[in-house]
Amino acid sequence: MVDLYTHILPNVEKGPRDVNAFLTMAKSLVDQGVKNVVASPTYNGQDLEKQNIMLYVEAANKHLQHAFIPLTILPGQKVTIHYRLIQAFEQNVHLPINHSTKYMFLQLPNENTDVLNEQILYELQLKGIVPIINEPERHPTFLEDSDLLYEIVKRGAIVQLSSDSIVGKNGRKEKKAALTFIDKGLAHIIASGVCADTYESYTLPKAYDMVSRQFGTQILYKFMENADYIVEGKAIFKEQPERVKKGKFLGIF
Template sequence: MIDLHCHILPDVDDGAKHVTESLEMARKAVEEGITAIVATPHHKHEKYENESNFVIHKVNALQEAIDNEGIPLQIVPGQEVRIYGELLEDYDCHRVIGLNNSRYVLIEFPSNHVPRYSEQLLYEMQTKGITPVIAHPERNSEIMQHPDILYKFVKKGAITQVTAGSLTGRFGKKIQKFSLDLIEARLAHIVASDAHNVKTRGFYVKDAVNVIQQEFGTEAVYYFQENAEYVFRNESIYIEQPERIKRKKFLGIF
């Protein structure tokens, strides 16, 4: 199993604080059945700047520490890029990279809204051969209230990544239900951990697989596992025809 979104690099963002914690996460990942992780530190976040060369350096150092401990886990570089206007220019200058240096770039929106320029930027990314991967849309309050925003992005070629902990209820029942709604409407293409540590923001991948198995069957489990492998290898994923989610506006929860 491949985890495409994880904050395992030490001392770069709000994930692992030091290499000891990174190693704890690596051991836990192996327990969860994960064989490879794309390290995706925050980039262009309010607090964090992690350009690609720095990420690659940190990945190489962590891989060496993991190998020295005999942990059977591969770490490769990526970023979780907070959407911003100059993203394409920085991609052309190799400051922004895709997941495992692929054409798939992990994009994060602010938690409470979707910037108005997002549609145009996602379109421009695709004209350059980049596939935007929208991180954890199920936790964005504007998308929860207006899921047609996400439908339009997917309809136009973006793909999405739902967090394992969202499916298991770690972020609350409303987010859990919305995550299941996204899968049912074929608006979810990847499930990843977005793990930050082993205590409060863990992997929960096995539990998420069980939820998907119970709700949607074995074929859906294979779909998400295979998509992660395709992205990891920079191959095309299979995208099913999305459907709209009819959504009543949530009142009093944000």
């Protein structure tokens, strides 16, 4: 099992505070069937840049090897959309998933600007980057207007849902939104966002189980395979997206 969105790097953001805590967290994930994780610290214009993340990932993997824990950490970054994003990407600041793939995690800013978002997503794709929209079921913009997510998906972006949302930990509205996005072909991968404070209640296996029961094993396998394809830099499986009917959003399940 691959988890594409985690905060596992020791002494980075919400990651473990020391190496021992890091190894405990890593072993817990392995015990639940995880073999690869992507470390995804947030970049908002001031934080960790590409080369620093690579160094943290290299050190963390050495700790795992020395402890004989069969987990591999892959480099990544969650980038909050900002006006200088394209320039920063051209300057080799931003880090796609697993360093050399075409996929990058993006988060809409709290102050949503549709024109900025559309322009950034368009220019990134011109440069060969496929945007992965991070947890839209938790963003008020998409909760208020699901058509915006439909338009983004139609233009080539892919969507990552939080496993916590699917199992209900993030709230009732967020759970219904996540399930609605799956039902309408507006979601493509599930990841945990797990950190030092939450790994003991890790939800990715539970979320996959819920998807299997709600939508069937075929959809489950597509989500799991998509995670593999992303770390390998391959094209993922995408269903034809549908608009959520007005009046039905957040109310179909």
